[in-house]
Amino acid sequence: MDLLVPYYEHPTLRPAEWDALVAAAPLLYGVVLNPASGAGRAPDPAFVTVADRLRAAGVCVLGYTDTDYGRRPHADVLTDLVRHRDWYGADGAFFDQVPTAPEATAHYGRLGVAARAAGAATVVLNHGAQPHPSYAEVADLLVTFEGPWDTYRELDLPVADHYCHLVYAAPASARLSTRVKCAVPGGGAHPWGTLPHALECP
Numbered sequence: 629m630d631l632l633v634p635y636y637e638h639p640t641l642r643p644a645e646w647d648a649l650v651a652a653a654p655l656l657y658g659v660v661l662n663p664a665s666g667a668g669r670a671p672d673p674a675f676v677t678v679a680d681r682l683r684a685a686g687v688c689v690l691g692y693t694d695t696d697y698g699r700r701p702h703a704d705v706l707t708d709l710v711r712h713r714d715w716y717g718a719d720g721a722f723f724d725q726v727p728t729a730p731e732a733t734a735h736y737g738r739l740g741v742a743a744r745a746a747g748a749a750t751v752v753l754n755h756g757a758q759p760h761p762s763y764a765e766v767a768d769l770l771v772t773f774e775g776p777w778d779t780y781r782e783l784d785l786p787v788a789d790h791y792c793h794l795v796y797a798a799p800a801s802a803r804l805s806t807r808v809k810c811a812v813p814g815g816g817a818h819p820w821g822t823l824p825h826a827l828e829c830p
Contacts, residue, residue: 630808631827632752632769632792634660634692634722634820639674648827650681655826657769657792657808658688658750660722666693667711679716688750691718695739697725698732705739709746720750723767730760740766752792764790769808776815777802800825 633656639646649659659682663675679689691712693705705723712718721743726736736753743751751767753759756774763770772791773780777798785793785805793804796819798811814822822828 630657631655631824632657632660632690632771632794632808632810633824633827634662634794634810635823636660636662636818636820638672639678645823646678646681648823650678650685650687652827653682653685653687656687658690658720658722658752660690660692661712661716661718662692663716666708667691667715671711671715675716679718683717683719688720689716689718690720690722690750690752691716691748692722692724694724695726695736697727698735702735702738702742706742706746709743709748713747719747720752721746721748722752722754724754726753726755726759726763728755728757728759730762733760733762733766736763736766754794756794758786772806777811780804796820796822798825 661679663672682689693708695705740751752769753767754771758772769790769792771794773785774794777795780795787805791806792808793806795811797815802811804811810824812822812824
């Protein structure tokens with residue numbers, strides 16, 4: 629199992645869940661670290677601690693960075709990348725809100741180069757839908773679906789080794805078609821405040 633887990637809860641509020649993530653290290657492709665819709669304005673000691681624990685367990689820590697579909701200035705994105713690296717030791721980058729059209733590929737190519745220069749060994753683009761094939765040259769992994777289970781189960785989505793599906797409001801019996809994946813029970817406005825079924829705490 630290769631779980632890419634975006635878990636957006638504070639470690640002091642959900643310590644048992646973060647313990648479960650660390651314990652599940654062999655199952656994980658990576659964990660998306662998102663202290664404040666990005667790196668924030670100052671390091672958060674609780675996230676520093678969990679990031680250290682994840683890395684010590686061999687888990688790739690992906691720093692969350694919003695790109696606002698290409699509208700966010702390059703310098704602001706780069707600031708987030710460097711803060712994730714310097715404050716949390718992030719060894720990967722998770723770019724959120726990425727467009728699917730080919731016109732933006734060059735912009736994200738530059739961001740990918742910047743991420744690598746900042747020390748990201750793994751770059752993930754979250755399109756949330758099927759992107760133009762040109763993006764495969766930019767990142768290691770493309771999130772080609774993000775949405776609810778009721779929608780996902782009705783679709784016949786393309787599958788490739790570099791595709792990832794993120795599904796919420798999913799039952800424990802949900803089976804996703806990509807190798808790298810995550811299905812969580814949570815829904816509504818904050819679905820990524822729940823762990824994948826395989827890692828749920830008692």
